[in-house]
Amino acid sequence: MAYVAVTGGQEAIAASIALLREYRCHGDNPLDPVAMVNRMGLLIDKIMGEAGLYCPDHAALALLQSEGSVEEAVFLLRAYRSSLTRAYYSIPLDGAQMRLLRRISAAYKDVPGGQMLGATYDYTHRLLDFSLLSEHEDTKIDTASSEDEECNPFHALRVSDLLRAENIIVQSPTHAKSSETVPEDITQNPLRFPTPRSARLQVMARAESGFLGGLAYANLRGFGQAHPTVGELRTGWLEVNIDHPLLDGQTLHVGEIQVTEVESFFSLEEESQLEELRDDPLKRMERGQGDKADTSTNALQIGVGYGLTFGRSDQKAISMSIMDFSLEKKSEGILSDDEFVLLHGDCLEMSGFISHLKLPHYVTFQSKLDRVRSTRKDTEACHA
Amino acid sequence: MLEGYNFAFLDEGAKRQVRRALLKAVAIPGYQVPFGSRELPIGRGWGTGGIQITLSLIGKDDVFKVIDQGSDDSVNAVSIRSFVSSCTGVEQTTDTSQATLIQSRHRIPEAPLRNDQILVLQVPLPEPLRMVEPREAVTKRMHAELDYAPMWLGLYEHIVRVGEVKIGADYPVQVENHYIMLPSPIPRFDNPKLHMNETLYLFGAGREKKIYAIPPYTQVASLAFEDHPFRIEDQADRACHLCGAQGVFLDELFAEDGQKIYQCNDSSYCLKRMNENGE
Amino acid sequence: MENKPALSLSNLSVRYGRGCTFCEASDNELQGNRCPHCGSIWAVRNVSLQVYPGEILGVVGESGSGKSTLVQALYMDVEPVSGDYRLNCYQDGAANVFKVSLPQRKMVRHLMLGMVYQNPHMGLRMGFSVGANVAEKLIAAGSRNVQEMTRRTAELLAHMEVPLDRVKEPPKHFSGGMQQRVQIAKAVANNPPMLFLDEITTGLDLSVQARVLDLVRRIQQELGITMLIVSHDLAVIRMLASRTLVMLGGRVIESGLTDQILEDPQHPFTQILVHSLLS
Numbered sequence: 001m002a003y004v005a006v007t008g009g010q011e012a013i014a015a016s017i018a019l020l021r022e023y024r025c026h027g028d029n030p031l032d033p034v035a036m037v038n039r040m041g042l043l044i045d046k047i048m049g050e051a052g053l054y055c056p057d058h059a060a061l062a063l064l065q066s067e068g069s070v071e072e073a074v075f076l077l078r079a080y081r082s083s084l085t086r087a088y089y090s091i092p093l094d095g096a097q098m099r100l101l102r103r104i105s106a107a108y109k110d111v112p113g114g115q116m117l118g119a120t121y122d123y124t125h126r127l128l129d130f131s132l133l134s135e136h137e138d139t140k141i142d143t144a145s146s147e148d149e150e151c152n153p154f155h156a157l158r159v160s161d162l163l164r165a166e167n168i169i170v171q172s173p174t175h176a177k178s179s180e181t182v183p184e185d186i187t188q189n190p191l192r193f194p195t196p197r198s199a200r201l202q203v204m205a206r207a208e209s210g211f212l213g214g215l216a217y218a219n220l221r222g223f224g225q226a227h228p229t230v231g232e233l234r235t236g237w238l239e240v241n242i243d244h245p246l247l248d249g250q251t252l253h254v255g256e257i258q259v260t261e262v263e264s265f266f267s268l269e270e271e272s273q274l275e276e277l278r279d280d281p282l283k284r285m286e287r288g289q290g291d292k293a294d295t296s297t298n299a300l301q302i303g304v305g306y307g308l309t310f311g312r313s314d315q316k317a318i319s320m321s322i323m324d325f326s327l328e329k330k331s332e333g334i335l336s337d338d339e340f341v342l343l344h345g346d347c348l349e350m351s352g353f354i355s356h357l358k359l360p361h362y363v364t365f366q367s368k369l370d371r372v373r374s375t376r377k378d379t380e381a382c383h384a
Numbered sequence: 385m386l387e388g389y390n391f392a393f394l395d396e397g398a399k400r401q402v403r404r405a406l407l408k409a410v411a412i413p414g415y416q417v418p419f420g421s422r423e424l425p426i427g428r429g430w431g432t433g434g435i436q437i438t439l440s441l442i443g444k445d446d447v448f449k450v451i452d453q454g455s456d457d458s459v460n461a462v463s464i465r466s467f468v469s470s471c472t473g474v475e476q477t478t479d480t481s482q483a484t485l486i487q488s489r490h491r492i493p494e495a496p497l498r499n500d501q502i503l504v505l506q507v508p509l510p511e512p513l514r515m516v517e518p519r520e521a522v523t524k525r526m527h528a529e530l531d532y533a534p535m536w537l538g539l540y541e542h543i544v545r546v547g548e549v550k551i552g553a554d555y556p557v558q559v560e561n562h563y564i565m566l567p568s569p570i571p572r573f574d575n576p577k578l579h580m581n582e583t584l585y586l587f588g589a590g591r592e593k594k595i596y597a598i599p600p601y602t603q604v605a606s607l608a609f610e611d612h613p614f615r616i617e618d619q620a621d622r623a624c625h626l627c628g629a630q631g632v633f634l635d636e637l638f639a640e641d642g643q644k645i646y647q648c649n650d651s652s653y654c655l656k657r658m659n660e661n662g663e
Numbered sequence: 664m665e666n667k668p669a670l671s672l673s674n675l676s677v678r679y680g681r682g683c684t685f686c687e688a689s690d691n692e693l694q695g696n697r698c699p700h701c702g703s704i705w706a707v708r709n710v711s712l713q714v715y716p717g718e719i720l721g722v723v724g725e726s727g728s729g730k731s732t733l734v735q736a737l738y739m740d741v742e743p744v745s746g747d748y749r750l751n752c753y754q755d756g757a758a759n760v761f762k763v764s765l766p767q768r769k770m771v772r773h774l775m776l777g778m779v780y781q782n783p784h785m786g787l788r789m790g791f792s793v794g795a796n797v798a799e800k801l802i803a804a805g806s807r808n809v810q811e812m813t814r815r816t817a818e819l820l821a822h823m824e825v826p827l828d829r830v831k832e833p834p835k836h837f838s839g840g841m842q843q844r845v846q847i848a849k850a851v852a853n854n855p856p857m858l859f860l861d862e863i864t865t866g867l868d869l870s871v872q873a874r875v876l877d878l879v880r881r882i883q884q885e886l887g888i889t890m891l892i893v894s895h896d897l898a899v900i901r902m903l904a905s906r907t908l909v910m911l912g913g914r915v916i917e918s919g920l921t922d923q924i925l926e927d928p929q930h931p932f933t934q935i936l937v938h939s940l941l942s
Binding site: 529530531537543610611612 | 765766769773788791792794795798799802803807808809810811812813830831
């Protein structure tokens with residue numbers, strides 16, 4: 001009789017999966033993915049944002065499959081997307097073309113086109129509403145208002161365009177560059193440091209919302225130098241088009257996505273760019289010795305931080321705009337350090353690496369023990 | 385087989401990208417090639433770098449083996465094996481000598497590897513210079529300039545302070561007298577197996593998005609000072625309580641009575657020996 | 664042959680900012696060291712100097728005169744816009760050190776130059792032990808022998824009167840004067856032919872200053888190292904340097920024997936400087 005391996009892993013995993021299924025299917029009220037798309041919209045938005053995949057139905061399925069765990073749902077969507085071929089890149093979307101559902105500016109009392117509050121919890125009183133317990137399952141709100149929106153689409157120029165016309169907003173060098181060249185694609189290529197702005201924005205758009213919020217908050221509280229005014233926050237629908245694969249010069253409409261876009265305004269001194277160069281000979285060389293400066297005036301300008309997220313997510317979009325500016329400005333401190341900010345906020349990467357600590361590490365631990373024992377042996381020999 | 389997914393899960397474009405990175409890695413031994421690491425259904429940090437290499441290389445005729453910490457039956461090995469199996473359908477084995485493609489976490493198998501086999505190692509943190517420099521932009525420059533004095537200084541400091549290099553597993557090596565590289569958290573016992581071996585070693589770090597390689601017959605030296613030679617784990621006078629093997633990496637276990645006992649870490653090797661001895 | 668300079672520098676310029684056609688023309692007058700057109704700062708503008716074997720050359724000037732930038736450019740901490748830099752010890756002065764490859768520049772820096780900074784944080788790794796700090800230079804020079812390095816480190820530290828029982832402590836536990844001694848030990852570890860000293864006594868107590876300066880004089884006599892010493896303090900320069908350059912606004916405005924400059928200063932700024940020393 002031959003020896004056989006002592007197994008256990010296989011059975012343990014199978015039992016664990018069976019148990020998960022049991023937890024997921026508790027009780028007599030199964031969840032309907034369609035209802036989740038309709039009634040858990042903000043959660044769906046968060047998951048699509050962090051997954052970097054715009055598909056409410058799949059997001060709902062992922063949530064269902066993961067007992068509502070956000071990081072698991074994001075994980076499922078990201079993994080699913082890896083198996084798909086990237087067939088096309090869309091034509092760049094322009095936030096100014098948005099069919100608006102919400103548009104506010106904290107910088108102006110009134111703006112051309114008007115402000116529109118739209119749907120927000122900002123002005124609700126956060127009182128737990130026990131009457132919802134008796135709300136009938138199929139309570140349906142008349143959707144006349146949204147139909148009205150479809151009949152009379154609301155478009156408006158960006159607030160920042162008003163300031164651009166006045167030359168008060170000056171695009172930063174990377175900003176200008178990103179409109180000239182093809183943006184980086186972080187889903188296909190690894191990040192390289194220092195990062196171009198397009199890569200930074202992509203990473204932050206997919207970043208874990210809480211992480212980004214915490215960094216932005218720290219920035220405001222004094223660990224950074226960012227003091228923003230929300231120039232404009234707009235939520236609405238954007239059309240996605242691609243170059244027609246067959247007909248030259250024609251475009252093909254592939255759908256619509258809902259997004260929230262934020263432009264935050266910061267006052268910016270031209271002089272500070274000189275500071276940055278003074279501190280770092282490397283950056284100076286990068287800029288090229290031959291660059292000729294304009295006649296420098298130390299007047300103030302408005303700098304813009306940009307945030308864009310899937311769906312309705314004011315907080316993440318604002319946080320992103322603050323961090324965009326903070327990274328663009330490259331001032332002192334960890335909140336302007338692109339390696340720190342961009343490498344530690346990805347939902348998948350952080351949860352993957354933290355959870356891997358649960359894997360067995362007995363080989364490495366034994367190596368560690370060997371070193372500890374050998375140094376102890378030496379010291380004990382010394383003391384003896 | 386998984387319904388609705390490509391053979392070996394990844395789309396063909398992604399596989400080609402990984403293979404291009406592998407070719408570059410083989411051409412420049414020990415150099416960390418950045419690659420567009422994809423998300424997988426397995427956790428980032430759970431071997432996704434190794435799995436992407438495996439998925440990009442595996443063909444229908446391959447025979448695949450996975451070990452984790454020396455064991456074919458560890459939960460993570462089981463999980464990776466069943467994933468690769470479900471999206472490729474290739475033959476699996478636990479027998480090292482039968483496998484054409486072996487993916488491993490934290491160990492190099494005891495049985496000598498051959499030229500017609502590939503060992504894929506999973507890497508959690510690929511950057512050896514991270515212990516002295518936190519920033520990627522700087523470490524990349526340091527590699528380019530072979531600016532390794534800070535690394536040696538770190539090791540020297542260990543010796544000055546505690547009389548010993550403190551690194552347990554994942555002990556850094558220098559490849560062909562050029563790049564310093566981490567061998568992934570294999571025990572120091574396995575480091576010598578990297579040197580002038582006839583097998584192709586591939587290293588994948590999924591979360592950190594790096595691939596590197598040690599091609600067959602490459603010189604690989606563990607970092608050491610002249611008067612502080614590199615030393616593997618001290619396992620003299622120990623033997624496997626099951627198969628009696630010596631000179632292999634042994635796990636330290638506690639018997640029911642609290643006594644320490646030792647057992648082959650490489651479970652498939654141990655099993656094979658027991659079967660041979662039994663016959 | 665004796666008069667061949669150990670270090671010869673011509674037309675060194677270091678600029679912070681982008682520069683423009685106006686300030687790049689060397690004969691156009693700037694506002695101090697600032698270009699009135701583009702706002703760029705010319706920390707050093709067209710400076711030439713020679714240092715002869717075994718001598719101590721002093722560079723004196725107010726803060727912002729460019730003297731620290733000058734010495735940092737010579738130690739290759741900052742990148743110059745232009746300049747021709749020859750060291751007799753490197754290819755007999757045949758190559759412009761600014762133009763050779765980066766690894767070559769590093770080699771020159773590690774083996775042929777030593778630097779003591781005003782701020783010990785620039786010259787020392789505050790988290791590493793004092794011993795490792797000194798050994799860093801030896802490692803950079805290729806030493807891989809722990810015993811040999813520990814012996815040499817102890818010898819150097821003893822020479823600089825740093826107590827040997829503190830060799831495992833990090834320099835952040837040390838006083839300012841003691842940190843400068845460690846920096847000096849590190850700077851001369853490889854017996855470099857050339858040593859740069861940048862405001863090394865600024866901020867120290869008078870009694871500590873005197874002892875550090877004594878030490879500098881002693882090692883100059885014992886080792887015969889050629890030195891370039893930068894200070895805002897003419898008293899320090901008078902004590903150590905046989906020849907002196909006076910800098911203002913990034914340019915050298917006066918040079919000659921130290922005694923001569925002290926007795927008969929020509930430039931109005933030098934006159935103020937000398938006057939303040941005497942009063």
